[in-house]
Amino acid sequence: MKYLVINSGSSSIKYQVIDMTTESVLATGLVERIGEASGRVQTTFYPGTARERESVVEQAIADHGSGMRSVLALLTDQEQGIITQPSEIAAIGHRVVHGGEDFQASTLITPVVIQAIERNIPLAPLHNPANLDGIRVAMEIFTGLPQVAVFDTAFHQTMPPRAFLYALPYALYEQDRVRRYGFHGTSHRFVAGECARLLGKPLSQCNLITVHLGNGCSMTAIENGVSVDTSLGMTPLEGLVMGTRSGDVDPALHLFLQQHKGMDLAAIDAMLNKESGLKGLCGLNDMRDIHKAAAGGDERAALALAVQTYRNRKYIGAFMAVLGRVDAIVFTAGIGENDPVVRAESLEGLEAFGVRLDPDRNRRHTGEARCISQEDSRVRVFVIPTNEELAIAREVAVVIGGKRR
Template identity: 50%
Template structure:
């Protein structure tokens, strides 16, 4: 069974083609980039050579005015003699789409139909930057792959097991009952994957474990996973909430936006942009990439030093909070760009965690080993690369198989 996974952004469509007949094989992956711009291009890496003709990476300019043209170009690339990942589009059993926000309606992955599209549209106010491009990708695929099932896999779905005492806000009830203002959480596909990988690495059933997963990229979120289920997470109604991030403020005094509008003289849109695009690490030291922050700190930039201390302190605070919520912790997992590749960030976070029973091993940490805790630590500290595309592909396969059994 071959499954095509698509992640549609505002100016790009990332793709991976999986084959499940012989394990979880990635046949090809790449991106249709700079949609709508004159320098648009298709980049494709074919993981399994087709008759020895497939280059390691193929990059070519393309005319990509919109998302339908992007997906059409992806199909032509996969079918091309240079790649040869598929011979005909009918080889595809399903198309899996990453959809950021499913609201309260979608608690799992679903076969896409008109009702599902309507539901995703209803969630646009909750994810105005992410859901519209996903809808463009879904509608484009409906025209290109007329008889191939499409599946929506939601970032928010994993967090639907969070109890009401954790997801409700202390605001008037009507804001929840009428407008669904509540904590939803994000990066759910990533948290789900690395939590299950942690259980596999530890050789224990996930139902018996208490795991704290730290997805640390330009966007960051922390999740408490107990018995394989999300019971608390740092992001909220939107991905702006939680710990400090590359350009996002994370949790702040709720009055600050009012102050920015009333006293500073910003418009509401300017305040929103400031908190989403100009805050976090960037707001403190001018850099949103933690590598640049560390470089600045090492050169003596005090703002960079402060930014890194704030960043790691807030993550450590969430870990301590979630350990108390679960009544302990068996493993702390680091994933995504920063979590997987920054030993210094991991060390600064875990320097606070000795009371939990975890001590970092400096050599293991520098080598990015799987378990970076000392051998006598009671709690594992794991570095686990995330694989959201594989989760989407597996969920798509499951939905397609269920559809075939129950048409």
């Protein structure tokens, strides 16, 4: 029961092999700089914690097919590989960013599914083509294996129209499917399931606010186990303040910048996605650097931290109003799991809503899922490490087994 999980980008392939009998990682790695003069294939093997070892190969990688064959060569290497032949892989799971309204769950990949992913390329022009490259290459190399598409957007397809519709002419939704889709769904689904386990109750009985904070950030309101609202929109630009993305801005900003700064739409889009957020406010987008700069008296770094955590707190309050009853707030991803200052400031002033953070628990870093709220907190607060690769592998198992969790 060894599953291969693939996350294919425009010039990279992230991969992981998981033994599903124990849900343990056997190998993980990255192919990068595909199509450039010099590429790199890195794999770390975990046949046992005492024998962890890494292999790095520097070579030109012409395309995704060459990259995937290099991965297979490493995985089947006689001295350090974890399989002897490709047939030892039982199934393959692919991360696909955008499923539009076509997919409400993970699905076995067929020609019809591939056509639907292609149809949604206008909604994710940078990601879906790269995801398709990974799918086509894997289907060619691993002939006959079941392959499953796991969509970032699928978890949010349970949102009601009042949450996913924009107040625009309705024809834009009917004809072009302009609406809020949400992303990071695999992460939100995973930590929600882990939180339900920690709460000791079925996910279907849990009301949760999951807060995914990394370079990309999103928040989801989960009612009785399903997503009913989320901060990201039609694209991954809406919502929270992110590393380089602005999050919420007035849509009329585009016209202002065009009229007063002479910027065209392409330049405005690049600014909002790559030069805004934390980076736009203080020139830094790594939260560790921001903390260091703020501690040294950098006022703009301190301001960037305040702007981000205020937006987080604002969305938490909004989602508490959406849900009414909240069992727990869950922090996850790079910042959410590792930054006690961001967590504390994001929850500041929410005591009246039943949120009572325990400062000592919040500061303690264990790398494990844990509760960081006080014993008498009506709304419990958790830090739960996300594991999107394992979440994808679990979805593969569900699809192959024919049972929806």
